[in-house]
Amino acid sequence: xxxxxxxxxxxxxxxxSLREASARFGIPVMTLHGWAAAGLLxxxxxxxxxxxxxxxxxxxxxxxxxxxxxGAGRGKRRRLAEAAGVEERLAAAAR
Numbered sequence: 516x517x518x519x520x521x522x523x524x525x526x527x528x529x530x531x532s533l534r535e536a537s538a539r540f541g542i543p544v545m546t547l548h549g550w551a552a553a554g555l556l557x558x559x560x561x562x563x564x565x566x567x568x569x570x571x572x573x574x575x576x577x578x579x580x581x582x583x584x585x586g587a588g589r590g591k592r593r594r595l596a597e598a599a600g601v602e603e604r605l606a607a608a609a610r
Contacts, residue, residue: 528573530559536571540580547571550579553592555599575599 528539533551537544550556551569556579559570582598584591 528577530570531573531576532568532570533558534568536573536576539573540576540583542576542580542583546583547576550595553596555579555592555595 531539533544533547536542536547547556548569551558551571556571556575560567579595579599582595
């Protein structure tokens with residue numbers, strides 16, 4: 516998995532699937548999937564079998580959930596990228 520035992524003890528969230536993260540944080544699964552596709556949310560693609568669950572670290576989702584505002588709008592991904600600390604990587608990918 517993508518987390519360490521220390522991370523599990525500190526935040527109490529550990530690894531979870533996108534569906535579990537959606538239920539826990541109240542964010543649509545497709546939004547979480549979009550964040551993962553954009554590189555905002557590190558994932559483990561469930562290497563055990565194709566079509567398996569996409570695993571994320573609860574602390575990563577919590578960090579982005581603090582800045583999440585429901586509804587359509589422009590500029591949200593940039594704000595989330597800043598919160599995730601990946602704005603440089605996204606800018607390089609856009610070139």
